[in-house]
Amino acid sequence: MGTVEYEIDLLMRLVSVDTTSTIRKNFEEVADLLVYEARKASLIAKRVVDDKGIPHVIIKIPKAPKKSRKIIFLTHYDVVPAGEDWDFDPFKPFIKDGKLYGRGAADSKSNIAAAIAAFKEVLEEGLPIKINPVLVIIGGEESGEGTSFYNKLEGNVCVVLDSGCYGLSVGASGVVSLIIKVFGRQAHSAYPFLGKTPYMIRKNNFIHR
Numbered sequence: 001m002g003t004v005e006y007e008i009d010l011l012m013r014l015v016s017v018d019t020t021s022t023i024r025k026n027f028e029e030v031a032d033l034l035v036y037e038a039r040k041a042s043l044i045a046k047r048v049v050d051d052k053g054i055p056h057v058i059i060k061i062p063k064a065p066k067k068s069r070k071i072i073f074l075t076h077y078d079v080v081p082a083g084e085d086w087d088f089d090p091f092k093p094f095i096k097d098g099k100l101y102g103r104g105a106a107d108s109k110s111n112i113a114a115a116i117a118a119f120k121e122v123l124e125e126g127l128p129i130k131i132n133p134v135l136v137i138i139g140g141e142e143s144g145e146g147t148s149f150y151n152k153l154e155g156n157v158c159v160v161l162d163s164g165c166y167g168l169s170v171g172a173s174g175v176v177s178l179i180i181k182v183f184g185r186q187a188h189s190a191y192p193f194l195g196k197t198p199y200m201i202r203k204n205n206f207i208h209r
């Protein structure tokens, strides 16, 4: 099986597993599948369960130089809930006009398939490895539950493999965490005249809405 055929086959099987993020559906199953696939390709694979009980998978290339720059390739196996109104079963993937359809086919199972296939190819072709690549496939990315796990990862560079293949970019979908102080006086909505809203003190430039 060529690399592309391998990727498509793996992607088909990954999309067939419903890994809905919010209910942690089949997290164990897909983590086991990924470890199995990686080991079958003679890669080093292990499952790490975080303090929330979510399994994540770490994959390495056996002969990679450990002391070289560690490049983490980070992606995820969980998917956003499929919701209603699909024309087909979102977990029964199919190919039409050269495209593979199904929940998570792009975000982010395509990246898992591509990365495992790439690691496998590097190993099989005996290509020289100058870096220390580590593929980290997490659960709970879409729900945010996996954040505490991947925040602790250490390496020289992290390449986030997510969604489509539009190219390599620096920074996307940033997260800003703010503490907002609202000045005013709280009041029940039935007695709004008792309250003092931030809007009223807007002229002081304290806050705006």
Ligand SMILES: [Zn+2]
Residues within 6 Å of the ligand: 076, 107, 108, 141, 162, 163
């Ligand atoms: Zn994603």
